[in-house]
Amino acid sequence: MTDLEMLKKKIEESGMTMIAISKKTGIVREILYNRLKGKGEFNASEIAVLTKVLCMSKMERDAIFFGEKIEYNATVV
Numbered sequence: 001m002t003d004l005e006m007l008k009k010k011i012e013e014s015g016m017t018m019i020a021i022s023k024k025t026g027i028v029r030e031i032l033y034n035r036l037k038g039k040g041e042f043n044a045s046e047i048a049v050l051t052k053v054l055c056m057s058k059m060e061r062d063a064i065f066f067g068e069k070i071e072y073n074a075t076v077v
Contacts, residue, residue: 006064025049
C-alpha cells in the first residue's frame with residue numbers, strides 16, 4: 001500500500017504543481033489526484049516515472065510505494 005502522506009510530502013518538496021507533475025509524468029491529472037486520494041493503486045510505470053520526476057532515491061521509492069520503512073529526513077535548501 002502506498003504511503004500517501006510521504007508521497008504528498010515529496011510532491012510538496014518538489015515545488016512542482018500537480019499540473020506540472022502530470023505533464024512531466026504523462027499521468028492524467030485526474031488519475032493522479034485519484035491515486036493521491038487512495039482511489040486505486042499506482043502501477044509500475046507510474047511508480048517508475050514518479051520516481052524519476054520527483055528525484056526519489058530507491059529507498060524513498062521503496063518506502064513510499066512498497067512499505068519498506070526508512071527514516072525520512074528531508075533537508076530543505
